[in-house]
Amino acid sequence: MSRKPLIAGNWKMNLNHLEAIATVQKLAFALNDKDFDRAEVAVLPPYTDLRSVQTLVDGDKLRIVYGAQDLSQHDGGAYTGEISGAMLAKLGCTFVTIGHSERRQYHGEDDPVVNAKVLAAYRHSLTPILCVGEGLPVRQAGGQVAYSVSQLDGALNKVTAEQASSIVLAYEPVWAIGTGEVATPDDAQEVCGALRARLAELYDGEVAAAVRILYGGSVKSDNISGIMAQPDVDGALVGGASLDPGEFAKICRFSE
Ligand code: PEP
Numbered sequence: 001m002s003r004k005p006l007i008a009g010n011w012k013m014n015l016n017h018l019e020a021i022a023t024v025q026k027l028a029f030a031l032n033d034k035d036f037d038r039a040e041v042a043v044l045p046p047y048t049d050l051r052s053v054q055t056l057v058d059g060d061k062l063r064i065v066y067g068a069q070d071l072s073q074h075d076g077g078a079y080t081g082e083i084s085g086a087m088l089a090k091l092g093c094t095f096v097t098i099g100h101s102e103r104r105q106y107h108g109e110d111d112p113v114v115n116a117k118v119l120a121a122y123r124h125s126l127t128p129i130l131c132v133g134e135g136l137p138v139r140q141a142g143g144q145v146a147y148s149v150s151q152l153d154g155a156l157n158k159v160t161a162e163q164a165s166s167i168v169l170a171y172e173p174v175w176a177i178g179t180g181e182v183a184t185p186d187d188a189q190e191v192c193g194a195l196r197a198r199l200a201e202l203y204d205g206e207v208a209a210a211v212r213i214l215y216g217g218s219v220k221s222d223n224i225s226g227i228m229a230q231p232d233v234d235g236a237l238v239g240g241a242s243l244d245p246g247e248f249a250k251i252c253r254f255s256e
Contacts, residue, residue: 008235010044054092066092093126129214130169133151182223215230
């Protein structure tokens with residue numbers, strides 16, 4: 001089965017809504033139809049930018065898709081400060097990142113919370129970009145596969161095969177995020193391949209073959225091609241480099 005690559009830009013807590021408009025405009029200008037035929041291109045702005053991005057994308061019929069960086073596990077009610085899946089769906093979001101290591105580290109999100117958020121995303125027809133990945137001590141002890149697979153297991157509790165076949169996974173080793181230290185293509189393949197094999201065990205080969213698995217962690221235009229050449233890597237989740245539209249566009253053209 002051929003999987004269309006996905007290049008997704010995680011803006012984190014950067015760019016106000018005016019900067020967001022300028023960034024998406026520049027990105028749209030830098031990409032052409034051939035680029036969009038080759039890869040799906042997504043941006044994941046802060047919540048406060050989503051309406052502006054929606055207006056621009058819809059108004060100019062851009063082929064860029066967008067999503068949020070998190071959502072509430074609840075669907076509505078007395079949860080001050082939270083944003084529901086229904087709100088994101090209403091704003092035209094396609095994707096929502098769940099379980100990013102910065103959420104796990106700074107907001108105490110554990111596997112049951114991540115699982116609840118995955119289920120919440122499906123309730124509102126959002127596609128989760130589920131992030132997993134080990135920290136440095138686990139990597140140094142050689143436990144990266146077991147650790148990432150166990151995060152996958154924890155996130156997929158009560159997720160049906162039909163739902164799972166549309167999920168996007170992102171293998172993001174914590175030691176590579178924002179550090180400039182990118183995983184080698186072989187390192188990325190090792191864990192991405194193991195995640196796909198686990199999907200085949202949890203569901204079946206068809207689900208495993210359908211799911212897109214991204215690599216994330218210090219991706220730049222000069223290191224993306226080797227990673228994308230790996231059989232189980234179907235794209236990239238890009239943090240810092242996605243804030244520069246010219247650089248992000250080059251990443252989206254990874255094979256050139
Ligand atoms: C990320 O935030 O998901 C990420 C991969 O960041 P960076 O590309 O900056 O390492």
